[in-house]
Amino acid sequence: MADNTIQQEINHAIIEFYERLSSWEQSVVRDQGVSLAQIHAVEILGAHGALRMKSLAEKLGVTTGTLTVLIDRLVNNGLVSRQAAEGDRRAIEVMLTDAGRKMFEEHDQLHLQLTKEMLVTLDDDECQQFLQFLKKINAAF
Amino acid sequence: MADNTIQQEINHAIIEFYERLSSWEQSVVRDQGVSLAQIHAVEILGAHGALRMKSLAEKLGVTTGTLTVLIDRLVNNGLVSRQAAEGDRRAIEVMLTDAGRKMFEEHDQLHLQLTKEMLVTLDDDECQQFLQFLKKINAAF
DNA sequence: CCATTTAATTTGAATATCAAACTATCTAAT
DNA sequence: ATTAGATAGTTTGATATTCAAATTAAATGG
Numbered sequence: 190m191a192d193n194t195i196q197q198e199i200n201h202a203i204i205e206f207y208e209r210l211s212s213w214e215q216s217v218v219r220d221q222g223v224s225l226a227q228i229h230a231v232e233i234l235g236a237h238g239a240l241r242m243k244s245l246a247e248k249l250g251v252t253t254g255t256l257t258v259l260i261d262r263l264v265n266n267g268l269v270s271r272q273a274a275e276g277d278r279r280a281i282e283v284m285l286t287d288a289g290r291k292m293f294e295e296h297d298q299l300h301l302q303l304t305k306e307m308l309v310t311l312d313d314d315e316c317q318q319f320l321q322f323l324k325k326i327n328a329a330f
Numbered sequence: 331m332a333d334n335t336i337q338q339e340i341n342h343a344i345i346e347f348y349e350r351l352s353s354w355e356q357s358v359v360r361d362q363g364v365s366l367a368q369i370h371a372v373e374i375l376g377a378h379g380a381l382r383m384k385s386l387a388e389k390l391g392v393t394t395g396t397l398t399v400l401i402d403r404l405v406n407n408g409l410v411s412r413q414a415a416e417g418d419r420r421a422i423e424v425m426l427t428d429a430g431r432k433m434f435e436e437h438d439q440l441h442l443q444l445t446k447e448m449l450v451t452l453d454d455d456e457c458q459q460f461l462q463f464l465k466k467i468n469a470a471f
Numbered sequence: 472c473c474a475t476t477t478a479a480t481t482t483g484a485a486t487a488t489c490a491a492a493c494t495a496t497c498t499a500a501t
Numbered sequence: 502a503t504t505a506g507a508t509a510g511t512t513t514g515a516t517a518t519t520c521a522a523a524t525t526a527a528a529t530g531g
Contacts, residue, residue, distance in 0.1 A: 200445040202464035215391030250356030304341040323343035420509040
C-alpha cells in the first residue's frame with residue numbers, strides 16, 4: 190500500500206478525471222435528446238447485455254422506482270425492450286433493441302475518440318501498463 | 331500512439347470505471363440531501379476555488395440557466411456564497427462558505443477511502459506510475 | 472397454507488433541466 | 502461619444518427526473 194500523500198494525489202487526479210468525463214458526457218448527450226442517466230443505462234446494457242431491473246438499478250445507483258420511469262422512456266423511444274425473466278415471474282429483463290445497440294455503438298465511438306485524445310502522450314508500453322492498472326482497479330471495486 | 335485494440339480496451343475499462351464511480355457517488359449523495367450535480371459543483375469549487383458562473387457551468391457541462399437554480403439552492407443551504415467579480419460588473423463569482431468547505435472535505439474523505447480500496451492491489455511503484463499516467467491524461471483533456 | 476420477503480410499478484411531491492427571452496454591462500468600430 | 506453587437510447572468514414556462522412510500526404480484530420458508 191502506497192503512503193498517504195500518493196493516495197491523496199491519486200484521489201484528486203481521479204476526481205478531476207471523473208468530473209471532466211461527466212462534463213463531457215453531459216454535453217455530448219444534451220445534443221441527442223437523451224439524459225445522462227438514460228445514456229448510462231444504454232452504456233451498461235450495451236456492455237453487459239440483458240439485465241433485470243433490480244440489478245440495473247444497482248449498477249446505476251438509482252432506486253427501482255426511478256428506473257421504471259427511465260426504462261419507460263427508453264422503451265417509448267424504441268431503444269430498449271422489456272421481457273419476462275426466466276424462472277421468476279416477478280422479474281423483468283431489459284435489453285437494447287437494434288436501435289438501442291446502434292445508439293450504444295455510436296456513443297461508444299465518441300468515447301473512443303475522447304480516449305484516443307487522452308492517450309496522445311502515452312506510448313504503446315505505457316498504454317499497456319495503464320490498461321493493466323485500470324483492470325486491477327476495476328476488479329477491486 | 332498505441333494500436334487500436336489496446337485503445338478500445340482502455341476505452342471500455344475507462345467507461346466501466348466511470349460508470350462505477352458515478353453509481354457510487356449517486357448512492358453516496360442520496361443520503362446527504364444533495365443532488366449529484368450539486369456535489370459536483372461543490373467538488374469543483376473545493377478543488378479550484380472561486381469561479382464565475384460561466385466558467386463553472388462549463389466545467390459542469392450544464393447551461394448557465396440551470397446553474398443559476400443549482401447555485402440558488404446551494405446558497406439557500408448555506409454551502410455557497412455569491413460575490414461580485416472584480417473588473418466586470420456583469421460577472422458573479424461563487425465560492426464555498428465554511429459549511430461548504432466542510433462538506434467538501436467530508437466528501438473528499440469518502441472519495442479517499444474509495445480510492446484506497448481501488449489501489450489495494452497496487453504497490454508503491456505502481457501507484458506512482460498510475461499517478462503519472464493520470465496526470466498526463468488529465469493534462470491532455 | 473400463511474407470513475415474510477422480494478421484484479417491479481405506481482403515486483404524489485419536490486427538484487432539475489432546457490431553450491428562449493430578458494436585463495445589465497462590456498467592447499469595438501466608427 | 503455613440504451605437505451595434507457580444508457577453509454574463511437571471512428569469513420564465515414547460516418537461517423530465519427523482520425520491521420515498523404505498524401497492525401489486527410472485528416467490529420462499531416454515
